[in-house]
Amino acid sequence: MALLQINNLHARIEEQNILKGVDLTVGAGEVHAIMGPNGSGKSTFAAVLAGREEFEVTEGGVLYEGGDLLDMEPDERALEGVFLAFQYPVELPGVSMNNFLRQALNQQREHRGEEPLSAGAFLKRMRECAALVSLDPQLMSRSVNDGFSGGEKKRNEIFQLAMLEPRLAILDETDSGLDIDALRIVADGVNALRRSDRSFVVITHYQRLLNYIVPDVVHVMADGRIVRSGDKSLALELEEKGYDWLREEAVAA
Amino acid sequence: MPTTETEFLHEVAASEYKYGWETNVEADTIPKGLDEEVVRLISAKKEEPQWLLEWRLRAWRHWEKLAANPSEAYPRWPHLTYTEPDFRNITYYSSPSKKPRYESLDEVDPELLETFERLGIPLAEQEKLAGVAVDVVLDSVSVHTTFKEELAELGIIFCSFGDAVQEHPELVQKYMGSVVPYTDNFYAALNAAVFSDGSFCYIPKGVRCPMELSTYFRINQAGTGQFERTLIIAEEGSYVSYLEGCTAPMRDENQLHAAVVEIVAEANAEVKYSTIQNWYPGDNEGRGGVYNFVTKRGICKGDRAKISWTQLETGSAITWKYPSVILKGDGSVGEFYSVAFTKGQQQADTGTKMVHVGKNTKSTIISKGISGGRSNNSYRGLVKINKGAERARNFSQCDSMLLGDRCGAHTFPYIEIKNPSAQVEHEATTSKIGEDQLFYCFQRGIGEEAAIKLIVNGFCKEILAKLPMEFAVEAQKLLDIELEGSVG
Numbered sequence: 001m002a003l004l005q006i007n008n009l010h011a012r013i014e015e016q017n018i019l020k021g022v023d024l025t026v027g028a029g030e031v032h033a034i035m036g037p038n039g040s041g042k043s044t045f046a047a048v049l050a051g052r053e054e055f056e057v058t059e060g061g062v063l064y065e066g067g068d069l070l071d072m073e074p075d076e077r078a079l080e081g082v083f084l085a086f087q088y089p090v091e092l093p094g095v096s097m098n099n100f101l102r103q104a105l106n107q108q109r110e111h112r113g114e115e116p117l118s119a120g121a122f123l124k125r126m127r128e129c130a131a132l133v134s135l136d137p138q139l140m141s142r143s144v145n146d147g148f149s150g151g152e153k154k155r156n157e158i159f160q161l162a163m164l165e166p167r168l169a170i171l172d173e174t175d176s177g178l179d180i181d182a183l184r185i186v187a188d189g190v191n192a193l194r195r196s197d198r199s200f201v202v203i204t205h206y207q208r209l210l211n212y213i214v215p216d217v218v219h220v221m222a223d224g225r226i227v228r229s230g231d232k233s234l235a236l237e238l239e240e241k242g243y244d245w246l247r248e249e250a251v252a253a
Numbered sequence: 254m255p256t257t258e259t260e261f262l263h264e265v266a267a268s269e270y271k272y273g274w275e276t277n278v279e280a281d282t283i284p285k286g287l288d289e290e291v292v293r294l295i296s297a298k299k300e301e302p303q304w305l306l307e308w309r310l311r312a313w314r315h316w317e318k319l320a321a322n323p324s325e326a327y328p329r330w331p332h333l334t335y336t337e338p339d340f341r342n343i344t345y346y347s348s349p350s351k352k353p354r355y356e357s358l359d360e361v362d363p364e365l366l367e368t369f370e371r372l373g374i375p376l377a378e379q380e381k382l383a384g385v386a387v388d389v390v391l392d393s394v395s396v397h398t399t400f401k402e403e404l405a406e407l408g409i410i411f412c413s414f415g416d417a418v419q420e421h422p423e424l425v426q427k428y429m430g431s432v433v434p435y436t437d438n439f440y441a442a443l444n445a446a447v448f449s450d451g452s453f454c455y456i457p458k459g460v461r462c463p464m465e466l467s468t469y470f471r472i473n474q475a476g477t478g479q480f481e482r483t484l485i486i487a488e489e490g491s492y493v494s495y496l497e498g499c500t501a502p503m504r505d506e507n508q509l510h511a512a513v514v515e516i517v518a519e520a521n522a523e524v525k526y527s528t529i530q531n532w533y534p535g536d537n538e539g540r541g542g543v544y545n546f547v548t549k550r551g552i553c554k555g556d557r558a559k560i561s562w563t564q565l566e567t568g569s570a571i572t573w574k575y576p577s578v579i580l581k582g583d584g585s586v587g588e589f590y591s592v593a594f595t596k597g598q599q600q601a602d603t604g605t606k607m608v609h610v611g612k613n614t615k616s617t618i619i620s621k622g623i624s625g626g627r628s629n630n631s632y633r634g635l636v637k638i639n640k641g642a643e644r645a646r647n648f649s650q651c652d653s654m655l656l657g658d659r660c661g662a663h664t665f666p667y668i669e670i671k672n673p674s675a676q677v678e679h680e681a682t683t684s685k686i687g688e689d690q691l692f693y694c695f696q697r698g699i700g701e702e703a704a705i706k707l708i709v710n711g712f713c714k715e716i717l718a719k720l721p722m723e724f725a726v727e728a729q730k731l732l733d734i735e736l737e738g739s740v741g
């Protein structure tokens with residue numbers, strides 16, 4: 001059984017239809033890339049999977065580990081192993097990284113019937129995960145994303161991914177705005193976190209990330225639909241031709 | 254069954270009203286209403302000197318005049334809606350010596366005790382707060398005495414206002430009314446006429462008070478009446494940190510509270526005044542609840558004196574309160590740090606006044622208002638730079654957070670500048686508790702209530718951090734408990 005099975009997903013916001021029939025199946029341990037022009041609905045797709053309430057699902061369904069994902073509250077989804085690395089990570093003034101992550105981690109542990117992590121074990125784990133994406137451990141005593149640089153915010157998302165060990169990780173343009181060194185750090189971090197029981201949906205606008213995170217499948221989204229799927233060579237083809245020919249295809253479809 | 258502690262507390266409070274735990278009128282209570290006789294009676298019961306009786310009577314006559322013309326006398330400018338108290342139907346004096354209701358903690362409602370536990374209130378204090386008879390020898394009285402002796406060695410006077418009148422009349426006479434005259438406002442006049450008791454604190458020249466005053470004494474304040482009067486005098490170069498109030502839910506059958514606090518800081522003296530106010534806010538329909546009309550003001554009399562007000566306001570049905578600083582001495586500093594949290598049908602109109610008189614004076618105002626339920630929360634602040642206040646500086650920041658869409662947040666900043674060299678900065682923000690922030694928390698597996706607590710605590714953090722350590726911990730727990738079930 002696939003980890004994630006999406007059938008004919010439609011979603012809208014304020015009367016505007018954005019997702020117009022997305023089909024996608026992600027098996028355990030697979031890495032899927034979703035590419036597509038700006039405004040094609042990639043972030044909306046990620047937000048709907050994570051349970052953002054502003055978006056109304058009007059048609060279709062999502063099975064996650066065989067259960068109805070859309071029936072679950074956003075925090076339940078997270079507790080069940082769905083993780084979203086935000087395109088625009090949110091600032092929480094006055095809430096320390098430490099406190100935030102400890103709460104998140106302990107909620108997840110409680111959900112799995114595990115004891116809260118001891119302060120010592122938590123710290124150790126935090127240092128290890130921070131090292132994975134070369135994040136300064138000093139940031140842990142600062143407020144969540146508050147005053148973080150663009151690159152720090154993105155690495156912080158992957159750091160949290162490492163801490164929370166999800167089964168489905170959705171990365172929404174984690175690469176955009178990163179210089180090549182930072183991009184490599186993030187990609188290496190993600191590669192280190194690949195496992196046979198962890199799947200990734202990597203949303204990106206650019207092909208270059210896929211030089212480092214090699215996907216099993218590449219999908220192209222245009223106008224709220226997946227219009228093409230293929231292996232990693234599809235990404236290169238897109239790089240060459242741009243997105244315009246897809247738009248035409250989408251309109252023709 | 255109540256679902257949250259907050260509701261429970263409300264229920265406890267409401268039920269106490271319903272069952273009238275304190276209806277048996279003690280012999281030491283004087284009849285309702287206010288006239289010259291009542292003022293004389295209060296003064297006589299307290300065996301006050303003639304000068305104080307006369308002062309009370311002057312205040313009373315002033316109040317009488319104001320009350321005769323209520324449309325002008327009552328402060329109607331706050332953003333508050335309520336029925337004015339019927340001043341003829343209030344009891345102005347009752348003996349503070351109330352009998353305990355229980356023999357031991359075992360008899361107290363276990364849910365109330367659990368709340369005390371969660372707030373981290375020590376056992377001995379729990380007993381007093383719940384109204385349990387306390388073993389006088391073993392308990393705080395001995396602690397009380399030890400600290401009193403330690404303070405006395407340093408020449409610090411810390412006692413009830415009544416005791417100060419008896420033992421240090423010259424100090425009381427010199428300073429009382431010097432910062433808040435009875436002519437200041439309607440409620441200040443009322444307080445001056447009928448005040449029951451309060452605290453008095455005197456720190457001699459050059460002395461640094463070695464402990465947070467009233468941490469160990471706060472229970473004793475729990476029983477003080479509805480018209481409290483506090484006077485703090487910090488002589489040259491002295492320092493004191495003073496705590497008022499308590500995180501435990503404080504109930505009172507007195508609907509009207511009109512306290513006055515006066516602070517005098519001489520040259521190079523520093524006074525830090527922290528308050529946690531958690532009076533009964535009334536039930537969810539807005540019935541009952543304390544009207545809290547407080548006049549608090551300090552004067553930085555000498556050069557480089559400093560006064561800071563820090564407050565966490567979570568209680569009362571109506572709060573009307575503007576702790577202020579008159580910056581008279583050159584280079585003196587005034588600070589106001591406030592968190593006001595309202596929910597249910599609560600209304601708060603609170604803020605500060607910073608009056609710059611001396612040169613190079615500096616004031617800082619940071620106010621955080623959080624409103625939930627159908628409550629209304631207003632910040633009202635005045636920054637006044639007088640003509641002679643060369644190079645005065647003020648920074649004000651007022652942030653409001655809404656926890657739902659049926660509550661209100663308002664900001665009324667007033668700025669009067671009479672000296673062109675002044676630098677005044679004002680920042681204000683109002684935001685609904687961020688959907689993005691909540692969603693970010695949810696996405697990490699943090700549920701709604703925990704997420705709200707996290708975000709609100711983050712919002713208030715810089716203020717709570719100004720409170721003395723142990724108070725700060727309790728304050729945060731209090732805020733957590735108050736936040737339960739407050740959204741919507």
Ligand SMILES: Nc1ncnc2c1ncn2[C@@H]1O[C@H](COP(=O)(O)OP(=O)(O)O)[C@@H](O)[C@H]1O
Nearest residue numbers: 013014018036037038039040041042043044045
């Ligand atoms: N909160 C919103 N309100 C209104 N329209 C939105 C909102 N979020 C996204 N959209 C619209 O949905 C479309 C898809 O946006 P998005 O999912 O962000 O695309 P992508 O991530 O592929 O750039 C765009 O036309 C965008 O304007």
Ligand SMILES: [Mg+2]
Nearest residue numbers: 042043087173
């Ligand atoms: Mg996007």
